[in-house]
Amino acid sequence: MNIGRRHFGKGIAAVGGFGLPALVSGAAEAQRNADTLRVVFRDSVPNIDAYYNNQRTGLILAHQAWDGLVHRDPETFNIVPALATEWTQVDSTTIDFTLRRGVKFHDGSDFSADDVVYTLNTVSKPEARVATPSNYSWIDNVEKTGDFGVRLRMKRPTPAALEYLALVGPIWPKAYRERVGLEGYARAPIGTGPYRITRVDSASIVEYERFDGYYEGGPKGRPAIRKITARFVTDAATELTELLAQRVDWIWNMNPDQIPNVSRLPTLQTLRQESMRVGYLMLDAVGRSGADNPMTKLKVRQAVSHAINRESMAERLVGGGSRVPPAPCFPSQFGCDGDAAVRYDYNPARARELLAEAGYPNGFDIELTSYVQPRQWSEAVQSYLQAVGIRARLNMLQVSALIQRAWRGELAMSMGSWGSYSINDVSAFLPNWFGEGSLDDYSRDPEVHRLLAEGGASSDADTRKRAYSAAIRRITEQAYFLPLHTYVNTYAFSRQLEFKAFPDELPRFYLAKWK
Known part of the structure; x- marks a missing residue:
């Protein structure tokens, strides 16, 4: 889900075998002359105001047009x-x-x-x-x-x-x-950032123009590119087709399998960068989705944790330096103590034993809800679960639809990702998933609530570390949440575009320029 949340689109057939419009080198040159950077995302945002969406795309769009203190x-x-x-x-x-x-x-x-x-x-x-x-x-x-x-x-x-x-x-x-209200502001927002928004259609497009009145000494500087058009499409195949046909200048998080094919094209280039985003599997330990949910049993949750070969997923599916975080947070975040975490190795035999001990010798049926793309990442988790007897029905949703179901307490087992709004402190990760009052909390553990409150109530580094370490120990002992892998962003963009990626997963189009 940050803006935290983000999904990745499935790939298409190899470029050489996919019917595409002829590549015309003059098209990109014409676009550069028009001084408009065309970008595409696969998840539209319900509200362009960053306070009212928690999707990564929303954070990116807002970052170009607003400044903070x-x-x-x-x-x-x-x-x-x-x-x-x-x-x-x-x-x-x-x-x-x-x-x-x-x-x-x-x-x-x-x-x-x-x-x-x-x-x-x-x-x-x-x-x-x-x-x-x-x-x-x-x-x-x-x-x-x-x-x-x-x-x-x-x-x-x-x-x-x-x-x-x-x-x-x-x-x-x-x-x-105050004059236009929440809805009016979403339709016609204004900020103080280096770009001003000239058009918003939350379902299809956001358009920007360089704000020549951006204040002297502003940290983002004066953009080199005059206009940005950000469009939303529904799937990765459309997105990649648009890039290959030179109707788009920049995309991200295409299927890594496509990198060699795209990189061979004279008009395009690719780039990979690990981000602070962590893929996860959330298990309904408290029974919000129903008291008969098998995930309310500790041994079932432990079985799930042993059933999935996360190292293989990180190395073979994600690639690019992806790793498996031992704790439910990103390793660089303050307070993310991997040594405090209980670790679950890939052990399908042990998973089957635990299921039998929990009363499910023949396994069980359950819904696995996901927005994670490429789809084969979700299918890999489904396959690992199937191998130990957990017959997961994969239900793929759009990000916003899954968020709404999650907040209503309808998900027994859900798969997603969290980017912590790129904040390098565990307070941007743990409270969202385990904090008292959070709509995403599927454990509702009073002890975890107490420890997170303790860690968040002190400015003393040692006190914070002790509280967060104890919370991580409790969360992993109880197998409430399984960190699957870190994400590695894959960018593909025009060779005429100078674009730099950063580890905080926040594309800064105001720093981009034409070559």
């Missing part, structure tokens, strides 16, 4: 100024920000402290019903200390506060947002 440098991960030029940690729960003067929103209105106070106080309240409340629940209140000064108070020490503000804290224009 601070910015995270993609090379160093250092926090640098954006809408705030300076900040001071007053105490463990208070930060004072000095705001940048002379910033304009895309409609020409002036940015000030009122916009910051309005935005952060709105999204941190439960009644805002944002897509990922845990991203903002640490905020107590924000008050104005002057026209260009604000004080942010936290409910508890939050060491990753600046990362959240950098990656998932875009600032709304107060007067405009």
Whole structure:
């Protein structure tokens, strides 16, 4: 699911055997002359406002058009100024920000402290019903200390506060947002970023134009490319066909099997980069989908964990340096203690023994719901489960449809991925799946809730590590959640495009340029 969530499309037949329009080298040149970068995604977003979707595509689209108080440098991960030029940690729960003067929103209105106070106080309240409340629940209140000064108070020490503000804290224009409301803002949003959005159709297209009023000293700089057109298509075959026919300049996460074929073409190039995204299998331990769900039994969940050859999936299906995280988080995140995790090796014989001990000597039938593409990744999990007697009916859904079913508590076993909004702290991973009140929590374990609250209530590194390590130990002992592999992004784009990928899985089109 970040924006966290993302799906990958299945591949098509080898390029050489696929009927495609003739490749015309002049087409790409004409597009470069038009100075419009054409990109395609496979998952449309229900709301372009980043606060109201938790899909990775939504985060990417918003990142081009909005800025937050601070910015995270993609090379160093250092926090640098954006809408705030300076900040001071007053105490463990208070930060004072000095705001940048002379910033304009895309409609020409002036940015000030009122916009910051309005935005952060709105999204941190439960009644805002944002897509990922845990991203903002640490905020107590924000008050104005002057026209260009604000004080942010936290409910508890939050060491990753600046990362959240950098990656998932875009600032709304107060007067405009109040006037048009949530739905009006989604149809015609404005921000302070390097691109302004000129058209939104959440089902098909988002169009951008360079914002020549982007503030001096802005961390994203002035884009080299004047316009961006982002279209949504339904499947990977269409996406790849559009790229090969030169109707698209950039795609990502095509089937890795297609890399050799695409790389041989004189008009295209490919690039791979491991990301902070983790593929997972979520098991309904608490019985939200029904008290008779076999996943409520610990030995069944342990059997599932032993049944899947995750190392093989990472090496042979994902490739590109993918690895199996031992803990339910990305290894580089603060607090992601792999040594604390109980590990489950690939052992189908042990899986069958555990199923028999749990009362299922002949296995059982269950629904496996997934949005993960290529489809063969989901089918591989289905096949491993089948081999030990778990007859999983694979139900492939769009990302948004699976999210809605998950939040309604309908999924006994679900497969997806989580990118933590690219925040390099375990507080962006564990609370989403195991935190008290989370709609994605399928374990509802009071002990895990307590440990996550303890880890999130301290600014002391050792205290946080101890709490998060204990939570990881409990989560893995109980086999609530099985991390399958890290994701490796596969990019394919025009050879006339200069594009750089970063490990935080956030394409920055404002840094791209034509060669």
